[in-house]
Ligand SMILES: Nc1ncnc2c1ncn2[C@@H]1O[C@H](COP(=O)(O)OP(=O)(O)OP(=O)(O)O)[C@@H](O)[C@H]1O
């Protein structure tokens with residue numbers, strides 16, 4: 032490390048830079064613009080939270096990073112996704128596979144359906160290792176290490192289990208282990224706790240924190256819950272109907288939200304000890320007005 | 325129309341039914357009409373001369389191998405709307421007009437002749453009546469039995485349901501054709517053509533009603549806990565009335581489609597039985613029966629390919645009904661919740 | 666698993682009892698006595714006929730006869746006696762022993778043929794959904810579904826006769842007895858090719874359709890995205906991840922396909938003169954050879970039920986979520 036030229040330019044350059052990303056779906060002549068010209072950046076070691084309600088385009092943004100969306104004519108992605116300076120939107124199908132899993136790994140919302148039901152979890156972890164780290168001799172040991180890292184008890188026994196034999200929380204841990212086995216530089220977690228019980232949610236977030244500390248990678252955390260953003264993310268972007276309506280450091284946004292939509296989302300966080308008179312709902316008519324002005 | 329294939333098939337079947345209905349008008353000969361001098365005659369060629377359509381005349385060049393040769397320049401004029409054998413048009417109007425004929429002793433064999441010199445074309449048209457009607461009669465029967473058995477089994481549940489379902493399982497546990505043959509073997513051979521037809525329909529319905537009954541049972545089970553059925557029960561309506569008044573209208577479209585999915589089975593079943601000599605008997609015409617002549621080694625060796633045409637006719641008809649059944653199923657049950665095969 | 670298999674095998678018994686009881690009843694509804702055939706034969710020895718009548722209780726009502734038959738069939742002394750064929754003049758058990766292997770062989774090769782053709786076609790049709798290939802294969806599937814086996818068998822014979830490439834039916838050549846084992850194998854294989862294709866074609870359509878539908882369902886599922894997100898190449902996603910999932914319902918369907926194959930084999934055996942139990946039952950019915958009919962019914966139904974059971978076992982083996990206990 033020391034003999035590399037520590038040019039100021041290079042350290043400043045973000046790990047991931049998304050510019051003017053537009054994602055359109057078309058079916059039967061109708062065009063649905065799911066993401067409408069967004070730009071953001073993630074630096075090395077940084078955690079970015081993407082917040083927004085259902086359908087605001089968070090997942091498709093995440094998927095578009097490594098081109099996991101359906102191909103043209105169904106889906107069209109324009110703009111640039113610069114990872115380490117290379118534009119992933121334009122690179123070949125072969126080339127993109129070297130980024131998937133190895134550089135950018137994913138954790139999805141539904142662990143139950145995201146794991147292949149007919150293969151053992153060890154098998155599914157091994158697949159990732161064999162693909163990206165052919166030099167690893169003892170794949171089994173590597174798997175057990177990964178399962179250990181995500182705090183699965185008895186990894187030697189567990190790795191022969193099929194997904195349906197594990198609880199939801201365990202399945203999500205396996206998903207995390209699978210994302211981590213190739214030591215990616217960017218981890219994209221798409222609502223990793225939404226499908227889980229509240230207590231399990233907290234455990235998984237603790238685990239994520241622990242892992243971030245150990246592995247020092249960048250994370251994009253997608254959520255519609257501001258509650259888990261505080262204390263976890265460095266930066267936040269707020270998405271509303273395919274656009275970024277607000278972006279900035281987490282503390283600033285939480286303490287001083289400028290956009291009405293952000294305020295509404297923050298108001299949804301249940302706070303301990305605070306008596307809530309009524310459930311906060313989002314007034315869309317109001318938002319439309321503020322959007323147009 | 326959003327389904328061009330369905331429409332095309334509907335038109336095709338419409339034409340078939342028209343042809344079958346007017347079979348006696350369109351065909352120049354009756355099914356048993358033999359001509360022993362002209363056995364295994366190839367399809368006759370047609371040509372124009374003096375502004376009239378003529379049918380080519382042939383001579384028997386090799387009586388051992390039944391090779392016919394054209395007599396160049398000789399032919400008989402084809403007469404349209406000519407007088408031939410008597411019949412009743414659509415079973416009502418007595419007449420003797422035929423679409424086309426040639427004067428005896430010449431014969432017009434559009435699709436060749438069989439081992440006793442009968443006209444393959446005429447026999448195909450008459451045979452169409454059997455294949456095209458057997459499915460319709462059959463589904464009428466299985467709709468009634470399938471609905472009654474399935475509806476009552478689903479409605480009453482318990483022992484009645486258990487008995488019905490076990491019985492259907494029993495019938496389905498025997499490979500279809502084996503059971504078909506055993507059942508056919510049970511009945512006497514000497515029957516009138518009408519009786520034979522009816523017997524075949526009954527046997528085939530017995531084999532096919534189970535599938536329909538199961539579908540209706542499944543739907544009835546899910547319907548019987550709905551409010552309007554419970555309300556009718558509370559009001560003290562009799563079970564038969566409830567099944568008829570509340571269940572039937574709700575399952576009717578499924579019933580029709582489920583039953584119509586077995587039309588191909590009826591057509592194929594009749595053809596197979598007749599082919600084996602256990603169905604429609606000579607000299608009547610049925611596609612399966614006609615095809616049984618094609619089993620003769622002579623047919624293969626001497627290339628009397630036209631005797632295989634009834635098979636093609638069965639094939640096309642069954643395809644048409646399969647396509648149609650699928651189209652109907654997609655309309656009635658697009659998610660294939662109840663009707664799948 | 667073992668207990669499930671045992672339970673299913675035990676459930677087979679009432680099924681077979683029901684079928685044979687029904688069959689006996691039906692056969693006695695038929696006019697005439699099936700011994701008429703024997704009596705009409707000139708060389709029939711009256712003493713012999715009398716012995717038959719006594720042995721099988723033919724002068725008793727049909728239900729008594731049924732129980733007599735049953736008593737003989739049940740292997741008390743480790744040997745089933747399925748009665749006697751009046752037509753072939755041999756033990757039915759012996760006759761079944763000759764014919765059953767041929768039918769089982771034909772059914773298995775046909776099923777294998779249907780799978781080998783239908784699965785790749787179904788997969789390709791799913792991957793290239795709505796393409797020209799998909800359209801053409803679905804039309805061909807309709808054709809395969811709709812063509813009557815006996816017509817196809819005739820066409821196959823026609824083809825064999827015109828080209829001389831294949832034997833005109835049968836199971837072995839006439840010189841079979843004098844062949845070396847290797848040549849015997851090839852002789853049987855040569856005779857099997859056409860019947861296999863003819864019987865198998867009918868099942869291609871349904872297997873292909875199921876495969877296509879399942880594959881399309883599975884392509885859309887989330888584990889596919891997970892696999893892609895791991896960097897797994899598209900080909901492996903399809904053939905490792907999707908395929909293993911999509912094949913499951915097909916294994917169940919194989920049980921049903923087996924039913925249509927056993928049925929279809931009957932017509933093909935008759936037309937192509939293939940000496941299996943379908944061929945046998947047809948002639949037995951014509952001759953009212955009662956015990957042969959019953960024996961063939963028992964065997965064909967057992968084959969079907971065992972086929973379904975095998976499919977269930979294979980499914981449990983392929984799909985870890987299914988455990989019978
Ligand atoms: N495969 C697809 N085909 C067509 N439209 C799609 C597809 N996937 C997503 N969309 C559209 O893109 C828009 C954004 O969807 P996206 O899944 O990104 O929402 P989200 O913000 O992740 O919501 P959630 O919180 O529910 O996960 C939606 O309006 C959806 O209709």
Ligand SMILES: [Mg+2]
Pocket residue numbers: 089090091221222
């Ligand atoms: Mg999402």
